[in-house]
Amino acid sequence: MGFGDYYGFPEYVSVAKRRARAQQRLKALVRKGRKPSPIVIEGRTIATTFWGKAWCEYVEGHAALVSRLERGRSYVKNGLVIDLEVSKGRVQALVSGTDLYEVEMEIAPLPEPRWKAVRRHCGGQIGTLVELLSGRFSSAVMEVLSHREKGLFPAKGEMVLRCSCPDGEWVCKHVAAVVYGVGARLDHAPELLFTLRGVDGADLIAEAGKVGQSAAAQPSAKGLAAGQLEDIFGIEIETRATKRASRKTVAGGVNAKRRVSAGRGS
Numbered sequence: 001m002g003f004g005d006y007y008g009f010p011e012y013v014s015v016a017k018r019r020a021r022a023q024q025r026l027k028a029l030v031r032k033g034r035k036p037s038p039i040v041i042e043g044r045t046i047a048t049t050f051w052g053k054a055w056c057e058y059v060e061g062h063a064a065l066v067s068r069l070e071r072g073r074s075y076v077k078n079g080l081v082i083d084l085e086v087s088k089g090r091v092q093a094l095v096s097g098t099d100l101y102e103v104e105m106e107i108a109p110l111p112e113p114r115w116k117a118v119r120r121h122c123g124g125q126i127g128t129l130v131e132l133l134s135g136r137f138s139s140a141v142m143e144v145l146s147h148r149e150k151g152l153f154p155a156k157g158e159m160v161l162r163c164s165c166p167d168g169e170w171v172c173k174h175v176a177a178v179v180y181g182v183g184a185r186l187d188h189a190p191e192l193l194f195t196l197r198g199v200d201g202a203d204l205i206a207e208a209g210k211v212g213q214s215a216a217a218q219p220s221a222k223g224l225a226a227g228q229l230e231d232i233f234g235i236e237i238e239t240r241a242t243k244r245a246s247r248k249t250v251a252g253g254v255n256a257k258r259r260v261s262a263g264r265g266s
């Protein structure tokens, strides 16, 4: 028993212990037949590419999240987000704390009038999907896409956050970790931002850019040719894409996820 317990404070758990516990839980998920998609941060920064960084900047300007960001950042960097899945309108994740907690972000689809306005403002200015996903466009386009109220990121009232932990705060550190985890995931798979908002990134591409794609390539972010993906993000993105595809075949996985959790502390 440590001093923490003696004085009635939560027991201090070292970072190494937290990491090890997260790894054990991750292995346990795999043993159960799940295919978790953990957030792994290499190096000191959570995101290094355009969309990943843009998401993190968005998060850091979100008043409701600010108080927990620091803890969230350290959680995600220490590998405690052991599973994170992005789908249309939803992020589902598992975060390892005192117990294993289930975090959910519900994000409203991008309203059609706003998407229309974004398309109008970007009209003809983004040449190819590769340019869109790697953030190679003018600062004017950048401003439109990352505008806090009129761009692609969730505006006020478009995001609902939930965690299964007993922390009474609206935003707990687990939620903050997942919100940052999304930034890390977008860093490697920026097309997921469009998936999350329920829009097709290809709609932003100038007509000439679409025609310029090979006949085999679908004009959608999801259908981006593997070769192009490798060009921008390296082989890693390919394995992730494959992983995602195979996960979809695990029926009931999402519901099973809802049962994890409960317990005291964090």
Ligand SMILES: [Zn+2]
Residues within 6 Å of the ligand: 101, 163, 164, 165, 166, 167, 172, 173, 174, 175, 266
């Ligand atoms: Zn929580």
